[in-house]
Amino acid sequence: TGFITLDPGFKNTGATTSAITYLDGEEGILRYRGYPIEELAEKSTFLEVAYLLIYGELPTQAEFTDFQNKVSRHTLIHEDMKKFFEGFPTKSHPMGQLSALVGALSAFYPESLNPDASEEEDNLTIIKLLAKFPTIVSWIYKKSLGHPVIYPKNKLDYVSNYLNMTFGQLTEEVEIDPIVTSAMNKLLILHADHEQNCSTSTVRIVGSSNANLFTSISAGISALWGPLHGGANQAVIEMLERIKEDGGDSEKWLAKAKDKNDPFRLMGFGHRVYKNFDPRAKIIKKACDDILDSLGVQDPVLNIAKKLEETALSDPYFVDRKLYPNVDFYSGIIYRALGFPTDMFTVLFALGRLPGWIAQWKEMRTNKEPIGRPRQVYTGHPKRNFVAMKDR
Ligand code: CMC
Numbered sequence: 001t002g003f004i005t006l007d008p009g010f011k012n013t014g015a016t017t018s019a020i021t022y023l024d025g026e027e028g029i030l031r032y033r034g035y036p037i038e039e040l041a042e043k044s045t046f047l048e049v050a051y052l053l054i055y056g057e058l059p060t061q062a063e064f065t066d067f068q069n070k071v072s073r074h075t076l077i078h079e080d081m082k083k084f085f086e087g088f089p090t091k092s093h094p095m096g097q098l099s100a101l102v103g104a105l106s107a108f109y110p111e112s113l114n115p116d117a118s119e120e121e122d123n124l125t126i127i128k129l130l131a132k133f134p135t136i137v138s139w140i141y142k143k144s145l146g147h148p149v150i151y152p153k154n155k156l157d158y159v160s161n162y163l164n165m166t167f168g169q170l171t172e173e174v175e176i177d178p179i180v181t182s183a184m185n186k187l188l189i190l191h192a193d194h195e196q197n198c199s200t201s202t203v204r205i206v207g208s209s210n211a212n213l214f215t216s217i218s219a220g221i222s223a224l225w226g227p228l229h230g231g232a233n234q235a236v237i238e239m240l241e242r243i244k245e246d247g248g249d250s251e252k253w254l255a256k257a258k259d260k261n262d263p264f265r266l267m268g269f270g271h272r273v274y275k276n277f278d279p280r281a282k283i284i285k286k287a288c289d290d291i292l293d294s295l296g297v298q299d300p301v302l303n304i305a306k307k308l309e310e311t312a313l314s315d316p317y318f319v320d321r322k323l324y325p326n327v328d329f330y331s332g333i334i335y336r337a338l339g340f341p342t343d344m345f346t347v348l349f350a351l352g353r354l355p356g357w358i359a360q361w362k363e364m365r366t367n368k369e370p371i372g373r374p375r376q377v378y379t380g381h382p383k384r385n386f387v388a389m390k391d392r
Pocket of ligand 1: 009230271
């Protein structure tokens with residue numbers, strides 16, 4: 001069977017070539033299709049970045065208008081899917097609902113199952129997924145409140161439509177503060193792709209069996225849910241709350257994080273690839289200050305977060321291991337200021353990551369990559385004979 005190289009966690013194994021995202025963890029550089037994340041976060045919109053990731057270039061005005069029109073045409077959810085959706089217990093975790101609902105789209109759009117679909121047919125499936133995802137996400141939120149769902153308004157742009165379905169009311173027009181729309185665009189752009197992380201690798205590996213787009217993305221959502229990955233944004237706020245209730249002593253909690261006999265980790269700190277700083281965290285920290293200021297929100301956990309960061313960054317444990325705040329350290333504080341409940345944070349990460357997952361799935365399919373199938377080194381028993389139950 002040949003020689004097998006072991007690399008638990010794939011720390012040094014490249015699984016693919018990719019032309020989508022460039023990441024230099026030593027220098028703290030992140031670019032989508034060559035464009036620095038800092039510029040995109042400042043100057044672009046989320047839907048434009050989605051186009052860039054999926055199709056490889058920034059759109060012209062005509063291309064963008066066409067794309068936006070196509071996406072707007074598919075924002076409705078099949079009414080039968082609502083019955084399935086209504087069956088979830090009100091308090092079930094939004095991520096469990098999201099992965100189930102996105103997987104269920106394959107039942108409603110069976111044409112997506114064809115692995116030999118033309119590029120045009122695949123593109124329609126991509127548009128449908130991009131269009132329906134915000135509707136699903138906002139409906140999950142409305143259900144958690146016991147409120148009626150809001151149907152999409154296709155005259156609104158992508159992010160405004162999502163916010164309207166989330167914060168709008170069936171009974172009256174609600175104006176969404178432009179600060180909120182701009183903050184959402186920025187956060188979603190910063191989450192839009194991150195090369196071969198756990199959920200993206202999952203999407204590619206599931207898709208490599210020729211599984212359809214909806215199922216592949218549903219698997220990615222499940223991978224994202226874990227607290228070591230996208231679930232960290234929920235875990236950070238829960239941690240900061242616990243520290244606050246415990247009296248706000250950052251030194252005490254950092255000591256716990258350093259103690260190898262204590263399972264506690266400083267959530268929102270450390271990254272597999274960034275060993276300098278996470279460029280997304282830098283932008284988010286600044287955005288967090290600006291947004292809380294503009295909205296006039298004061299959140300006591302922000303001070304705890306800042307104190308933790310400052311203390312950790314001068315502590316040899318964190319310095320030696322090159323542990324820096326990551327994208328999730330401050331994002332939850334912004335989501336909270338915008339009015340989202342904690343258990344929606346990872347769903348927002350998924351909404352942001354969607355174009356990246358789609359782009360990676362499409363690239364894998366276009367490149368006709370072989371099925372993903374890692375090997376192992378067997379450590380079990382050598383051959384032994386079956387023992388009858390009475391003799392065991
Ligand atoms: N708190 C305390 N110690 C830590 C932490 C932390 N947050 N992160 C890493 N370490 C220590 C770890 O114990 C190990 O120490 P030692 O060498 O003494 O055994 C060393 O640093 C290396 O850590 P590792 O677990 O081998 O590194 P990894 O690359 O396998 O894990 C990570 C990366 C992100 C899973 C990890 O840093 C972590 O658990 N962080 C907290 C969870 C988190 O914030 N995740 C979000 C990641 S960014 C969003 C996304 O894209 O998913």
